[in-house]
Amino acid sequence: MADDALVRLSGLSKRFVKGQETITIFDRLDLAIPAGDFVAVMGPSGSGKTTLLNLLGGIDRADEGEIQIAGQRIDQLAESELARFRAAHVGFIFQFYNLMPMLTAAQNVELPLLLTKLGRQQRKSHVATALEVVNLGDRAKHYPREMSGGQQQRVAIARAIVSDPQLLLCDEPTGDLDRATADEILATLQTLNRELGKTIVMVTHDPAAAKFARRTLHLDKGRFVDAADLAA
Amino acid sequence: MNDFLLIFKNLFRKKLRAILMIVSILIAFAIFGVLAGFERAFNAGQDLAAADRLVTVNKINFTQPLPIAYYNRIQSIEGVADVTHANWFGGYYQDPKNFTVVLAIEPASYLKIFASEFEVAPDQADAFVRERTGALVGETLAAKWGWKVGDRIPIASSIFSQKNGSSTWDFTITGILKAAKPQIDTNFMLFQYAYFDETRSFGKDTIGWLILRTTSAALNDQVADRIDQMFANSSYETATDTEKAFNKAFVAQLGNIALIVLLVVGAAFVTILMIVGNTMVMSVRERTREIGVMKTLGFPGGRILRLVLGESILLALLGGLPGLGIAWLIAMAMRESLANFVPGIAITPEIAGAALLLMLALGLITGLVPALNAMRLKIADALGRS
Ligand SMILES: Nc1ncnc2c1ncn2[C@@H]1O[C@H](COP(=O)(O)OP(=O)(O)O)[C@@H](O)[C@H]1O
Ligand SMILES: [Mg+2]
Numbered sequence: 001m002a003d004d005a006l007v008r009l010s011g012l013s014k015r016f017v018k019g020q021e022t023i024t025i026f027d028r029l030d031l032a033i034p035a036g037d038f039v040a041v042m043g044p045s046g047s048g049k050t051t052l053l054n055l056l057g058g059i060d061r062a063d064e065g066e067i068q069i070a071g072q073r074i075d076q077l078a079e080s081e082l083a084r085f086r087a088a089h090v091g092f093i094f095q096f097y098n099l100m101p102m103l104t105a106a107q108n109v110e111l112p113l114l115l116t117k118l119g120r121q122q123r124k125s126h127v128a129t130a131l132e133v134v135n136l137g138d139r140a141k142h143y144p145r146e147m148s149g150g151q152q153q154r155v156a157i158a159r160a161i162v163s164d165p166q167l168l169l170c171d172e173p174t175g176d177l178d179r180a181t182a183d184e185i186l187a188t189l190q191t192l193n194r195e196l197g198k199t200i201v202m203v204t205h206d207p208a209a210a211k212f213a214r215r216t217l218h219l220d221k222g223r224f225v226d227a228a229d230l231a232a
Numbered sequence: 233m234n235d236f237l238l239i240f241k242n243l244f245r246k247k248l249r250a251i252l253m254i255v256s257i258l259i260a261f262a263i264f265g266v267l268a269g270f271e272r273a274f275n276a277g278q279d280l281a282a283a284d285r286l287v288t289v290n291k292i293n294f295t296q297p298l299p300i301a302y303y304n305r306i307q308s309i310e311g312v313a314d315v316t317h318a319n320w321f322g323g324y325y326q327d328p329k330n331f332t333v334v335l336a337i338e339p340a341s342y343l344k345i346f347a348s349e350f351e352v353a354p355d356q357a358d359a360f361v362r363e364r365t366g367a368l369v370g371e372t373l374a375a376k377w378g379w380k381v382g383d384r385i386p387i388a389s390s391i392f393s394q395k396n397g398s399s400t401w402d403f404t405i406t407g408i409l410k411a412a413k414p415q416i417d418t419n420f421m422l423f424q425y426a427y428f429d430e431t432r433s434f435g436k437d438t439i440g441w442l443i444l445r446t447t448s449a450a451l452n453d454q455v456a457d458r459i460d461q462m463f464a465n466s467s468y469e470t471a472t473d474t475e476k477a478f479n480k481a482f483v484a485q486l487g488n489i490a491l492i493v494l495l496v497v498g499a500a501f502v503t504i505l506m507i508v509g510n511t512m513v514m515s516v517r518e519r520t521r522e523i524g525v526m527k528t529l530g531f532p533g534g535r536i537l538r539l540v541l542g543e544s545i546l547l548a549l550l551g552g553l554p555g556l557g558i559a560w561l562i563a564m565a566m567r568e569s570l571a572n573f574v575p576g577i578a579i580t581p582e583i584a585g586a587a588l589l590l591m592l593a594l595g596l597i598t599g600l601v602p603a604l605n606a607m608r609l610k611i612a613d614a615l616g617r618s
Contacts, residue, residue: 059528059611080532087530094615098525102241107233112529114233123233159529 005068006166006199007033007056012065014051025051026222028065035166038193038200040210043219049203052219053169056201057090058082070166087115091160091198095172097152099144099159106131106140109158116163130158133196134188150181157188161198168192170202174209186212235535239542242519243550249515250547253508257551257594258558260500261587265559265579266566267493268586272415273577282348284313284449287478288442288459291469294478295320297438298468300429303338305462306442311455313447316341317439319428322391323421325377332373333420334387336428345443349412356381356407364427366406370418374408381405387421392432401431417576443475501594509598512544516602523606524614537607544599545592552591556584 009031016023025048033039041049054060055067058074059082067075070089077085099108106127113123131137134154144152153173160168170189174182190212192198202213210216218225244250288306290296300317307315316338323334339361343352352360352368360366367387369379379385383405393399403423411418429436446455456472463470516523523536560579567577 054612057528059615083527083530083532085530086528092528094525098521098615100241100522100525102245103233103238107237110233111526114235114238115530 004034005032006035006037006070007031007201008066008068009055010066010068012055012067013063014048014055014060015063024222026062029222029224031217031224033199033201035199036193036197038190038212038214039202040213040216041201041203041219042205042207042210042216045205047219048222049219050171053092053171053201053203056167057092057169058086087112087163089165089167091163091165091168093153093156093160093168093170093173095175097144097149097156099152099155101144104141104143105136105147105155105158108144108155109162112159112163126162127158130162131155133161133192134158148181149177150184153177153181153185154188157185157192161192161196166199168198168200170200172203172205174204174206179208182206182209235539235542239539239546242539243543243546246515249511253511253547254551256504256507257548258555260497260504261552261555261591262558262562263500264497264587264590265556265583266562267497268583269559269563269577269579271493272580272583282445282475284446284452285345285475286444286446286452286456286459286472287475288444288470288472289478290441291460291471294441297435297440298442298470300437300439302442302463302468302470303439306444306459309455309458309462311446311448311451311458313445314341314345315442315444316345317425317442318342319425319438319440320391321387321423321428322389323387324390325385325387328388328390332387334389335420335422336425337422338425339422342422342443345445349416350418351410351412352407359406360422360424363404363406364424365402365404366424367403368407368409368422369405370409370420371411372417372419373421374405376419379405381407392428392435394431395433397433401428414578415576415580501590505594505597508544508547508594509601512540512547512598513602513605516540516606519606520609520614521616523609524611527609527611528615533607536609537603540603540606541596541599544603545595548591548595548598552587552594556587 009029012026012029012031013024014026016025041052043049051060055062056069058067058069058077062075065075066073069085072085072089074082074085099105100111103111109127109130110123113126116123118126128137128140131140134157136151136154136158139147139151139155142151144155147155157173168189173189174185177185186209189200189202193200193214200213202209204210288298288302290298303315303317306312319336321334321336323332324330325332339357343350343357343360356368360368367385374380377385384402385405386400386402388400390399394401401423403421409418409422425439444455446452452474456474459472460470526536527533556579563577563579
């Protein structure tokens with residue numbers, strides 16, 4: 001298991017300094033997630049779930065420890081290398097979709113491809129494919145304000161997968177959606193995991209959402225509880 | 233999609249705000265263009281004045297006459313290369329409203345001294361020297377009335393009259409005079425002093441002023457002194473100065489246009505700089521989250537910086553270029569009506585170039601702070617905590 005892990009954290013510590021206070025979020029945390037896994041991360045508010053995703057995605061830095069993604073020590077990368085790493089290996093999905101309001105669905109999905117060497121036609125076909133995967137082929141020219149929350153989240157998923165990263169990081173992706181819409185989104189993520197082999201780490205508050213994952217990690221006071229068997 | 237479209241869409245995400253900024257920049261550059269065009273025209277005479285040209289006028293006042301005999305006497309002074317003379321005719325065509333600069337001059341010497349300013353086809357120049365009632369008409373003036381070589385035109389004087397009582401002289405256009413440089417004005421007409429002096433009813437054998445070239449600009453002061461000393465204590469004392477000084481004194485009466493331009497444009501720019509700069513900072517701050525998202529997607533800081541700077545530069549160009557266009561239209565419109573007072577109002581390539589540099593500077597300055605902020609933004613902070 002150790003060798004085929006896509007994500008490996010070892011001895012990870014993260015602290016925030018707030019005025020005089022230092023809050024320790026993680027204290028020598030270990031975690032291994034094999035390629036092709038779909039992990040739900042649950043835990044009380046403020047337990048560090050978002051911080052964990054930020055560390056995995058290389059948008060925040062740990063104070064100690066190693067973060068290895070797809071065999072690469074991202075804790076050792078410089079800012080610009082991290083940006084390139086994210087563009088190539090990680091897709092992010094947020095609770096509030098975070099689409100660009102002035103861009104159409106297709107343009108939003110195309111955005112990450114502006115960082116690649118792909119030509120216009122290639123970008124166009126990648127975008128079309130990604131929109132097909134999330135079942136939004138007919139909404140390509142719509143602006144975010146013309147779409148429902150569920151549709152916007154599907155555009156966000158298309159944007160996350162368009163450059164074909166191995167790892168998807170989802171921060172409460174259904175937190176703002178009703179049950180039925182949430183289930184559609186979760187089913188989409190499940191499909192991405194099962195059929196396209198995407199490794200997914202999904203933070204959620206919702207036990208029903210966690211059921212779509214292959215397994216669930218409970219984060220509390222900077223540790224994974226009831227999950228000793230999962231920590232490497 | 234490409235970066236340009238992204239920049240464009242960012243700029244116009246709030247249409248009204250973008251349009252208001254564009255309009256204010258447009259107005260600033262329209263003002264800049266027109267005032268710079270004016271300033272240019274006012275000072276063109278000074279800048280174009282040849283360093284080695286002197287002007288001799290009556291010491292009392294440049295509107296007072298001098299004897300024609302001075303022409304020959306000055307020619308013999310050491311250090312003088314060429315001399316010519318001119319009389320102010322006070323001309324108009326058909327109606328006193330159509331005031332026209334008309335000078336009675338000595339053809340060969342005049343064309344020689346101004347050879348670097350004006351171009352006349354050699355056969356037309358010869359015809360002008362030969363033909364007693366001939367006239368050389370500036371290109372601008374000819375175009376204004378549709379005059380061609382060979383036309384006979386009556387020009388009246390508001391000062392002089394002929395011995396036969398008429399105040400109108402008939403001329404035959406023997407040539408068209410073209411400017412050798414674009415800033416040079418050709419809204420005037422020249423005719424032969426001999427014809428003028430012989431037919432006018434008063435003022436015979438007098439001239440208005442003399443223009444001379446020294447053998448070297450270094451001799452200007454010496455030559456000027458020699459001339460003025462030669463005629464000291466005569467009944468027609470002279471004052472000789474460089475053409476530049478002569479033009480400058482003339483322009484000084486119109487006020488310090490350059491300073492006014494600087495103050496007005498400066499005030500407008502500082503105001504617009506603050507408004508646009510502040511609006512850009514606000515507009516980028518409103519987008520903090522989106523910039524965080526773009527960085528999350530892998531857009532490097534430098535690319536984000538360029539996108540924001542591109543936006544502020546695009547804004548400056550979208551306002552500035554049409555503003556300059558409007559200035560050009562205004563300058564063209566005023567060129568006609570002000571031709572007799574401030575000839576040569578124009579948006580020259582130099583002014584357009586300066587305006588373009590100002591646009592880029594405006595764009596860079598107003599975009600720099602928000603662009604740096606955006607570049608330095610920490611993703612985790614930008615996305616906030618939810
Ligand atoms: N940039 C930051 N500066 C200071 N404290 C932070 C920062 N980010 C997160 N925190 C703190 O770290 C803790 C964990 O935050 P977060 O990972 O967002 O929790 P969760 O997503 O589980 O609700 C919270 O107490 C939060 O206030
Ligand atoms: Mg969170």
